[in-house]
Amino acid sequence: MATDVREAPRADADPASALLDAYSQAVIRVVERVAASVVNVRRGQSGGSGVIVTPDGYALTNAHVVDGAQAVEVTLGSGKEARAQVVGSDPATDLAVIRIAESALQAAELADSENLRVGQLVIAIGDPLGFHSTVTTGVVSALGRSLHARDGRVIENVIQTDAALNPGNSGGPLVDTHAKVIGINTAIIPMAQGICFAIPAATARLVAGMLIRDGRVRRAYLGIGGAATPIGRQLAAELRIPNASGIRVLEVTAGGPAQRAGIRAGDLIVTLDDVPLSTLSDLQRVLAADRIGRAAGLAYVRFGELQRATVTLAEAR
Numbered sequence: 001m002a003t004d005v006r007e008a009p010r011a012d013a014d015p016a017s018a019l020l021d022a023y024s025q026a027v028i029r030v031v032e033r034v035a036a037s038v039v040n041v042r043r044g045q046s047g048g049s050g051v052i053v054t055p056d057g058y059a060l061t062n063a064h065v066v067d068g069a070q071a072v073e074v075t076l077g078s079g080k081e082a083r084a085q086v087v088g089s090d091p092a093t094d095l096a097v098i099r100i101a102e103s104a105l106q107a108a109e110l111a112d113s114e115n116l117r118v119g120q121l122v123i124a125i126g127d128p129l130g131f132h133s134t135v136t137t138g139v140v141s142a143l144g145r146s147l148h149a150r151d152g153r154v155i156e157n158v159i160q161t162d163a164a165l166n167p168g169n170s171g172g173p174l175v176d177t178h179a180k181v182i183g184i185n186t187a188i189i190p191m192a193q194g195i196c197f198a199i200p201a202a203t204a205r206l207v208a209g210m211l212i213r214d215g216r217v218r219r220a221y222l223g224i225g226g227a228a229t230p231i232g233r234q235l236a237a238e239l240r241i242p243n244a245s246g247i248r249v250l251e252v253t254a255g256g257p258a259q260r261a262g263i264r265a266g267d268l269i270v271t272l273d274d275v276p277l278s279t280l281s282d283l284q285r286v287l288a289a290d291r292i293g294r295a296a297g298l299a300y301v302r303f304g305e306l307q308r309a310t311v312t313l314a315e316a317r
Contacts, residue, residue: 023121026177027123027135027137027177029179030123030175030176030177030178030179031123031125031133031135033179034051034108034125034173034175034179034181035077035125035133036076036077036078036106037051037052037053037077037105037106037107037108037173038050038051038052038077038108038125038126038127038133038172038173039051039052039059039074039075039076039077039100039127040074040075040127040168041061041065041066041072041073041074041084041098041127041171042072042073042074042075043065043066043067043069043072043073046065047065047072047168048061048062048064048065048126048127048168048169048170048171048172049061049065049126049127049168049169049170049171049172049185050065050074050098050171050172051108051171051172051173051181051184052100052105052106052107052108053107053108053110053181053208054105054107055103055104055105055106055107056099056103056105057084057099057100057101057102057103057105058087058097058098058099058100058208058212059074059084059097059098059099059100060095060096060097060171060184060204060208061095061096061097061098061170061171061184062094062095062096062170062171062184062185062186063089063090063091063093063094063095063096064091064094064170065096065170065171066086066089066096066098067089069086070085070086071083071084071085071086072084072086072098074098074100075127076100076102076105077106077133080102082100082101082102083100083101084098084099084100084101085098085099085101086098087099087211087212087215088210088211088212088214088215088216088217089211089216090207090210090211090216090217092155092217092219092316093155093199093203093204093207093217094155094186094187094199095184095199095203095204095207095208095211096171096211097208097211097212108173108175108179108180108181109179109180109181110180110181110201110204110205111176111178111180111181111182111201112201112202113159113182113183113200113201113202113203113281114200114202114279114281116140116143116159116182116200117140118139118140118141118142118143119139119140120139120140120176121137121138121139121176121177122137122138122139122140122161122163122174122175122176122182123135123136123137123163123174123175123176123177124136124137124138124161124163124164124165124169124172124173124174124175124185124196124198125172125173125175126165126166126168126169126170126171126172126185127168127169127172134166134169136163136164136165137163138161138162138163138164138194138196139161139162139163140159140160140161141160141161141162141194141195142159142160143157143159143160144156144157144158144227144228144280145157145158145159145160145197146158146225146227147186147187147197155186155199156225156226156280156284157200157203157279157280157281157284158186158197158198158199158200159174159182159183159197159198159199159200160195160196160197161174161183161196161197161198162194162195162196163196164194164196165185165187165196169185170185170186170187171184171185171186172184172185173185174198180201181201181204182198182200182201183198183199183200183201183204184198184199184201184204185197185198186198186199200281202281203281203284206281206284206285218289218292218315218316219284219287219288219289219292219315219316220287220288220289220291220292220313220314220315220316221256221257221287221313221314221315221316221317222256222257222258222283222287222311222313223252223253223255223256223257223258223259223314224247224249224250224251224252224253224256224258224263224269225249225250225251225252225253226247226248226249226250226269226280226283227247227248227250227280228245228246228247228248228278228279228280229245229246229247229248229268230244230245231243231244231245231246231268231270231301235301235304239301239305239306241270241301241306242276243270243271243276243277243278244278245278245279246268246269246270246277246278246300246301247268247269247270247277247280247283248266248267248268249263249264249265249266249267249268249269249300250265251265252264252265256314257311257312257313257314258311260311260312261298261309261310261311261312262309263298263300263309263311264302266302267300267301267302268300268301268302269283269298269299269300270299270300270301270306271297271298271299272286272296272297272298272299273286273296273297274297274299287313287316289315291313292313292314292315293312293313293314293315294312294313295310295311295312296310296311296312296313297309297310298310298311
């Protein structure tokens, strides 16, 4: 009698294995494209990571990594040592720009972080304690978080991720599966499990431009803490608001411009000088230096009614 001998199923025929292998290959491709742009940044006995964003040596890192320094030492992906000048630092966003004394460097690309979604796969690459191109993976856990900087200021619109960060990861890139930088890793909460943060690429791009041009960031100050919040189609239609969302005021700084203008916690700000404010990045963009000391028109929703106020914006200190 013939025996029916069947070939054992191959591992690569397992759909689950195929998915895991595809994910592994995606991570490998990202690391191969971005790792050469990641640098170790040192000043004295402390340090962190950074990411090159232009071929002529401009790199992003954290403000607290270069705190007080005029120059730092860096180790490139090739292992080569170089010196970098601190171009400018912005503690309000924990971002800094350094310029490495090298040319024709491999630069990473900043993504459009406005399109991020909770649950999206992300990869953190850093140089903690000199262990170059240390890689961890995870997901975007939350968006629009607020985080207190080391100087006590609140950093708005922060990305929360569970991609594990270690001491020395600060300033390194948080990358999507297309090898684009979606954020600059900034901090971990001591004793927390899987709670890590990054400054969005949209903020990093804006701040880097000002630091490269002026060496510092001057910005107007409204004096609120807030979060992007959907307006609701029916209410938006009734009030003729074109925005799909606005900035929900969560807290108002005592004595600040917003409080003097009568803004309260719970208000939903929709425009500043008729510029729609759908995200916190929109708000950051309109609070430019040229608005300091100027009166601006503010439109907001309170108890379902559209109201207007005039606010005189101060300079952030």
